[in-house]
Amino acid sequence: DVKVTQSSRYLVKRTGEKVFLECVQDMDHENMFWYRQDPGLGLRLIYFSYDVKMKEKGDIPEGYSVSREKKERFSLILESASTNQTSMYLCASRSQGARGTGELFFGEGSRLTVL
Amino acid sequence: AQRVTQPEKLLSVFKGAPVELKCNYSYSGSPELFWYVQYSRQRLQLLLRHISRESIKGFTADLNKGETSFHLKKPFAQEEDSAMYYCALSGLGTALIFGKGTTLSVSS
Helix, strand or coil: CCEEECCCCEEEECCCCCCCEEEEEECCEEEEEEEECCCEEEEEEEECCCCCEEECCCCCCCCCEEECCCCEEEEECCCCCHHHHHHEEEEEEEEECCCCCCCCCEEEEEEEEEC | CCCCCCCCCEEEEEEEEEEEEEEEEEECCCCEEEEEECCCCCCEEEEEEECCCCCEEEEEEECCCCCCCCEEEEHHCCHHHEEEEEEECCCCCCCEEEEEEEEEEEEE
């Protein structure tokens, strides 16, 4: 059974704190993604990675950075959390198919509240 | 630019009624289209993709390139279909772009 695991389901942080969101997949997928999910705004892509140590900006990268040191792990970092980063964060992974597309497998999400 | 539009935030129907969740897209090449679903307290999961041309849980979706649409349909809604539905688009080698989602509420 495929699995994408996000280490923290719920976090509460204070403005200015550094926040790490960890994501691990056990499917040997090349591609990993971070989205944020907000009511009325849907899923918006923050960053994605096609391979170890590679990263690409998504639609809303400002205020975020990522790290992919190992194939199975993709971390999202908020260097200095702000209240407008209060959101549900979803990690996803997929294999690199012939067309470069394929089913996305999602984690359960990390709900971050910044006070 | 790639864009996915789901015009309805909320769709409320009665059990047994037909359902159509609308999705329109903007993409210059040949996209791959998906519908993802999120049931209450569950993770987001794939419902169906246009290249499979299959029916999942009674849902179907046909890609209409002329109208750039990929509407999701089911002839008879069930209460267990209540969920958030997202239409998504992917071009070759690109990340999936999602619409804003439509909440489907099926009541008896």
